[in-house]
Amino acid sequence: MSACVLFHFPFDPGSRTARLALGESRTDWSEVLVRPWEPGCPLEDLNPSGMPPVVQTTEAGAPLTLLEAGAILGWLEDRAKGPFLLPADPVERAEHRRLVAWFDRRFTDEVNAVLLHERMEKPLLRLGPPEARALREGRNALKTHLAMMEALATQRDWLAGRRLGQADLVAAAHLSVLDYFGEIAWGTYPALKTWYMKLKSRPCFRPLLTDRFQGLQPAPHYADLDF
Amino acid sequence: MSACVLFHFPFDPGSRTARLALGESRTDWSEVLVRPWEPGCPLEDLNPSGMPPVVQTTEAGAPLTLLEAGAILGWLEDRAKGPFLLPADPVERAEHRRLVAWFDRRFTDEVNAVLLHERMEKPLLRLGPPEARALREGRNALKTHLAMMEALATQRDWLAGRRLGQADLVAAAHLSVLDYFGEIAWGTYPALKTWYMKLKSRPCFRPLLTDRFQGLQPAPHYADLDF
Numbered sequence: 001m002s003a004c005v006l007f008h009f010p011f012d013p014g015s016r017t018a019r020l021a022l023g024e025s026r027t028d029w030s031e032v033l034v035r036p037w038e039p040g041c042p043l044e045d046l047n048p049s050g051m052p053p054v055v056q057t058t059e060a061g062a063p064l065t066l067l068e069a070g071a072i073l074g075w076l077e078d079r080a081k082g083p084f085l086l087p088a089d090p091v092e093r094a095e096h097r098r099l100v101a102w103f104d105r106r107f108t109d110e111v112n113a114v115l116l117h118e119r120m121e122k123p124l125l126r127l128g129p130p131e132a133r134a135l136r137e138g139r140n141a142l143k144t145h146l147a148m149m150e151a152l153a154t155q156r157d158w159l160a161g162r163r164l165g166q167a168d169l170v171a172a173a174h175l176s177v178l179d180y181f182g183e184i185a186w187g188t189y190p191a192l193k194t195w196y197m198k199l200k201s202r203p204c205f206r207p208l209l210t211d212r213f214q215g216l217q218p219a220p221h222y223a224d225l226d227f
Numbered sequence: 228m229s230a231c232v233l234f235h236f237p238f239d240p241g242s243r244t245a246r247l248a249l250g251e252s253r254t255d256w257s258e259v260l261v262r263p264w265e266p267g268c269p270l271e272d273l274n275p276s277g278m279p280p281v282v283q284t285t286e287a288g289a290p291l292t293l294l295e296a297g298a299i300l301g302w303l304e305d306r307a308k309g310p311f312l313l314p315a316d317p318v319e320r321a322e323h324r325r326l327v328a329w330f331d332r333r334f335t336d337e338v339n340a341v342l343l344h345e346r347m348e349k350p351l352l353r354l355g356p357p358e359a360r361a362l363r364e365g366r367n368a369l370k371t372h373l374a375m376m377e378a379l380a381t382q383r384d385w386l387a388g389r390r391l392g393q394a395d396l397v398a399a400a401h402l403s404v405l406d407y408f409g410e411i412a413w414g415t416y417p418a419l420k421t422w423y424m425k426l427k428s429r430p431c432f433r434p435l436l437t438d439r440f441q442g443l444q445p446a447p448h449y450a451d452l453d454f
Contacts, residue, residue: 093301097297
């Protein structure tokens with residue numbers, strides 16, 4: 001048993017954030033896949049929210065449980081020797097934090113709660129077929145967010161500035177789920193596509209590319225590093 | 228002009244979080260009150276989300292703009308000499324971060340988006356009278372959250388453990404807005420009431436107690452330190 005265990009659901013953006021950040025940290029970790037909507041999910045007893053991601057670790061001796069992606073990112077930052085996914089520059093730190101909040105609230109409310117609800121939650125929870133109107137609404141919102149990210153990727157090496165960090169991993173976690181479902185028209189966003197290719201080539205990203213959703217193959221380019 | 232300016236709307240929980248945290252840090256700051264839903268709000272040009280809180284500071288020489296409460300809390304932590312609103316203990320740090328995420332998502336979705344929408348946003352945006360069904364739904368959700376917080380306050384000195392920190396300020400920011408509107412039945416939650424009294428007595432809290440909402444007096448106990 002590893003000194004660090006991650007409980008995650010592979011298509012939950014928060015869980016993907018945790019996997020990418022753990023991967024970047026080169027922590028030795030094992031994983032437990034959970035389906036939080038099913039009775040008996042181990043997170044019922046572990047996290048008051050009932051949701052992934054959760055990390056349990058004994059690496060510092062005493063057991064430590066980290067509930068929610070924010071606590072996992074914070075812990076990885078605390079235990080790193082020096083700046084890790086928050087660069088030293090105060091301007092870049094502020095921008096990473098702004099963008100993390102943007103994805104936590106705006107992107108989640110306007111895109112995930114609509115588009116991922118139709119494409120992912122409905123099949124998982126057997127809530128019937130997607131609704132055309134909701135799909136259209138979610139896709140329109142996604143376009144606005146992608147255009148904003150394209151503008152950032154055009155001006156900067158990484159989303160928040162010169163260094164890869166929390167904002168890139170959180171954004172990639174969200175976009176990669178939508179990309180599995182074929183929702184990202186990469187050709188329209190060339191700078192963002194280059195940014196995503198750089199991320200996709202990193203070792204931390206590999207495990208995500210082998211995830212498979214029940215009864216649905218990924219978009220053809222999903223696992224392609226040169227798409 | 229102070230070296231640090233906060234743009235805030237007094238009844239926005241994120242803005243109140245920023246005011247409490249700045250107050251605890253004993254930073255010298257001035258304020259600009261904003262109404263983000265009105266055309267010409269200065270945040271239109273400052274923050275892509277258009278929303279408060281925003282801090283502009285030149286205290287380190289170069290100008291630095293902090294967008295959203297998370298960036299402000301992170302900046303205050305970075306510039307403190309040693310742990311400030313995230314205590315040194317890793318267990319307490321994780322718990323503060325969990326609870327901050329809880330308020331950012333769960334409390335905001337289940338309580339604010341319903342109850343504050345009816346009581347605060349509708350009068351501000353002239354959207355008509357509150358709906359009885361939404362009020363009931365929001366109040367029921369609030370009861371569940373208050374019961375959870377009462378359990379924490381019963382077991383601990385502060386919400387996340389032995390030390391005051393981010394979770395306490397974020398929780399108090401949210402509850403104090405609802406308290407203005409008379410939505411908190413403190414008598415039902417004695418441990419939480421004691422926690423809130425301790426917070427309310429701190430100098431950082433004073434400015435919030437003088438806020439006034441257009442055309443509506445606060446609940447009689449709102450500004451009372453011994454309620």
